[in-house]
Amino acid sequence: MEVEPFSLPLSTPLETAAGIIETRRGFLVRVDIEGTPGLGEATPLSGWTESRPACEDALRAVDDPTSALSDNRLADTPAARHAVSLATLDARARAAGRPLYRYLGGDGRVEAVPINATVGDGTPEAAAAAVETAVREGYPAVKLKVGARDPEADLDRVTAVRSKAPDVELRLDANGAWSERTAKRLLPEFADRDVSVLEQPLSAGSLDAHARLRDRGVDIALDEGVVEHGFDAVLAADAAAVLVCKPMALGGIDVARNVVRSARIAGVDAVVTTTIDGAVARAGAVHLAASLPGLRPCGLGTGGLLGTDLRSDVAPVTDGKAAVPQGKGNIPPR
Template sequence: MSARRALRAEEARFPLARPFAIARGTRVAIDLVTVEIEEEGRIGRGEGAPSARYGESARSVLAQIAPMREAIENGMGREELRASMVPGAARNALDCALWDLEAKLSGVSVAARTGPVPDALVTAVTVGIDTPAAMAQRARDVVADCGEAGPALLLKIKLDREDVVERVKAVRAAAPGAVLIADANESWDMALLGRVMDGLAEAGIALLEQPLPAGGDAALEGFACAIPLAADESAHVAGDVAHLAGRYDYVTIKLDKSGGLSEALALAEAARGVGMGVMTGCMLCSSLSVAAGWHIAAQSRFVDLDGPLWLARDRDGGALFRDGMLHAPVGLRWGYGFP
């Protein structure tokens, strides 16, 4: 049994720098849950970003963590945790804190266990739902901020059922050199997908995330889509891959959906095993979440870790966005093999 630990969990509100609009609504602030596990003077940290889509709140996440306190403090490991809790933000916060603690106690970094990670990577920058003109202006602003020094810009266009092709074409005209991803957040049906597919392909959409509601994936079986499709809300754990293969081309992995880095790594391996691509995403979150997600992003074709960029104030030492590249949140020292 491990030496006695101390578990702390708390919630905090983070205002957004600007409203975040997707098909399910608009947000101006987020509530995050931070977990700390201390052992032998070392502290491992993890973050959970509760999602209303999955019936979560900061209060419910803290309520899920509370009954795990005794087991965690008495040495529960990551695999035991994975078997004891359902996927979600609560398990994610605990799992990531255990990864960080393990690195700090052992002197072996998370990257040494999961594979090398880059200092910087291309992340999608989100263009929230608005009028076509406003979305085009947002795209122009991002292009101007990034300049021409870096790699091709990656933009993620949030969509609902209205003005789908018009919005995409407006963003494309404003950012002709950008790689574009579209995300419908479960708001479409097959009829709408069929109507807009050619227009999206003509605009050069590289990937379309979750056009249909989770649970409606069977309609995609055998559907010849002109654009690669990614399962987001339909993809949580490694066991989901069996029914997603043949319907989607990619899985979008978010640690809060998978319930931690441990399950996210298993999901990525399962997806690759059946020839599916991997995209890393995140909820609206701080750089503490991004620090853990970075280890999945290093294995991904597409990356969307711009959650902290929406915050009015990130955690000190967080990720920085320069010249179209997201630079790792090294100041947080998450997963490092030393304190």
């Protein structure tokens, strides 16, 4: 197995709760499965996965990719497992002569999957203008970042967005910024403004507190909470109506697919998103979404945040949809 480091600068530094991200650094992984090559990507992200050094150590310790996956030795390094799993699935899909989404179990040809636009923190006027642009570009859903400002300011932003875009599906992502009391006060206001989903309103620690926010007119989604507690615990606590599944943080598109399918059986919805990954991992996430019919619009349009990428024109976004690669495996080799 070959491990190749890479570094991808962002087009504009991104401020997050964990700090400012200027560059995404990770590893391309190349495997050979019974004579067929496969390519995977590990792009660790602080707060979501293992550290970059831990990821590299785990990858360089792998001598047999198949054994490393079967004996679960990569369970504590999800980004490393993601890379090995994606590379292995890529090779097997190529050997089978099928696009990855078909190899995963997708039924029929899927040309594209709907995705959401993301609008960051800004004034009410700026948020409304950005959402108007997203609607014109064909996005069926928009996720508005909230929680960085006073709650009343966020209400003003949501009101402004709705005045300009009354019909688009509107989601909010608070990244754990609020207290339970604040969230309970805001939820009826959001419901009145036809907000469909409120993602991670509270910190990831308390599932019971999220459960107490359920059934208030807006679906509660968990993102960080899924990674911290695991799907079984989220389900047992009845803490979410929607799971936000990041393959890189969960340990692979195979793991994420099992989570989505199990959630659906339990009556819980799910979406697939990325962690500002390179083109190899983003393509894998698009294949994952394509293999699961009926998903809500997913968060797969993050390639525009990168100044450079591992590949060009992979799963391009047009009219609010990401094109699904149709060649053998994940993406065409080069």
